[in-house]
Amino acid sequence: MENDLILVNPLEQFDTGNNFVEYLGFSYLASYLREKGYRVKILDMYLEGISLDECITILNVTNSRVIGFTSMSSLYIKNIKYILSRLDRRNRTFVVGGLYATQNYKQILNDLDNLDYVFLGEGEKTFNEFLNNLKHRLPLNGIKGLAYKQDGTIHSNGMREFLTHEEILNLPRPAHDTLEMSLKRNGIPQIAMSRGCYGNCSFCAISNYYKENLQCRWRGLDVFTCIDELEYLVNHYHVNYVDFCDEEFIGPHTVENSKRLQQFTDEIQKRNIVVRYMIYCRSNDVSEELFLRLKKSGLDRVFLGIEFGNNSLLRRYGKGTSVEMNVRAINLLKKLDIKLSVGYIMFEPFMDIKLLRDNMNFYFQYCPFKLDRLATKMGIFPNTKLYEEAKESLGLKHTVWDEILGDHYPYHFIDNRVEIVYQAMIALKGILSKSKSYYKIKTSSKNANEYEHNFDKWKKELHEKITQLINKLIVIDSNLLKGEQIVSDFIKSITIWDHTYLL
Structure with a gap:
């Protein structure tokens, strides 16, 4: 049976990604439209662990009048562009919605040749009217909440009012x-x-x-x-x-x-x-x-x-x-x-x-x-x-x-000294993410109270070392700073402290 709409989350999994949650935007939209009598399918690339090419294969063998993508950043648009370039058209309509799309619809319509419409704002009522007009072969271009490109010119019908x-x-x-x-x-x-x-x-x-x-x-x-x-x-x-x-x-x-x-x-x-x-x-x-x-x-x-x-x-x-x-x-x-x-x-x-x-x-x-x-x-x-x-x-x-x-x-930060501390904190994070001293605290503490006491002591010493760095920079003319040397000296001191730390 043909779907009226497939909702696609076009985000692939990151190597560091572990936030495997439902996309509630789709969950609410699908429920709303199903209540109106429409057949809606959700395809979440991130949750299902599928690639862009696998998504294309699925969409090319799935019947649907409309394929709708969410977009939360330029990465989504990049992925959508790749998918659309390889999808069979087959009288299907391709649309994009979401906060990023709403705020960047002109750029998106100029960049994605195969895209038909951008949905502006909340999608429930706009999708309902859009699918109804498709079903009854009524005009689409007058629907509020749509932006589209026609004869090289971008048109916007304005954002639909928020749900009351x-x-x-x-x-x-x-x-x-x-x-x-x-x-x-x-x-x-x-x-x-x-x-x-x-x-x-x-x-x-x-x-x-x-x-x-x-x-x-x-x-x-x-x-x-x-x-x-x-x-x-x-x-x-x-x-x-x-x-x-x-x-x-x-x-x-x-x-x-x-x-x-x-x-x-x-x-x-x-x-x-x-x-x-x-x-x-x-x-x-x-x-x-x-x-x-x-x-x-x-x-x-x-x-x-x-x-x-x-x-x-x-x-x-x-x-x-x-x-x-x-x-x-x-x-x-x-x-x-x-x-x-x-x-x-x-x-x-x-x-x-x-x-x-x-x-x-x-x-x-x-x-x-x-x-x-x-x-x-x-x-x-x-x-x-x-x-x-x-x-x-x-x-x-x-x-x-x-x-x-x-x-x-x-x-760049207005104050050069702030930039130096920022670079020092990035370097510090790299060292202490594999901290030998913290490992000592974690493995040698016999109970929660002892761990908390030892960790507070470690944290206090770290704070003192960062404060010493900042106080040193306060009294130095920002025009005379040798940032790389200061960061290097700080990291050396942190490394020594971490390796020689005593509980």
């Missing part, structure tokens, strides 16, 4: 075509409780995406439908851990949303659903009363968007939080014995060496230590407020792509 709060509440539960594949690869099942984020961080593309319709920048899904979904995953798939993958789980601090969160915790306990889960939120969301309720309902871990340990940096990037809020949130989560992960940006382009020292000090004092965080550099992404603010002063020209940041603009 009422429409979001009535979305069906997601389809789980690929969940078993995910679970077999030790993936964590995901649930979305909302769409968007109420924050306004200048470095984030999400806030810019919603700037024309601020009342839709955070929309909560129906609580009881989400709990039905949670209960289904626990009972049918026997999962015991779930990732609530919302960009911002808690949502705006309104009376209505407070009642919603109360319903969430009450309903889990009322149904006796035994599960642990993690959420993503901001430090100003954390209150003792709420998070105690969340913990009782199964909250195990919080990913907290701290970002910086300095108020001037938090203000610069529009976080809407403060150092004091961050400290209070961290301490409260520790008090409640809720596991903590943090989003933290150690280096940003405009900081001077003293700001870097403050940022480093906060991280070592308050945040759960991860070696990688010592070398995190702010990504400047297309279609963000930060890009518009920084493109002249930093000379931002062309994006590059990597596995960590995706598409971003490379830049």
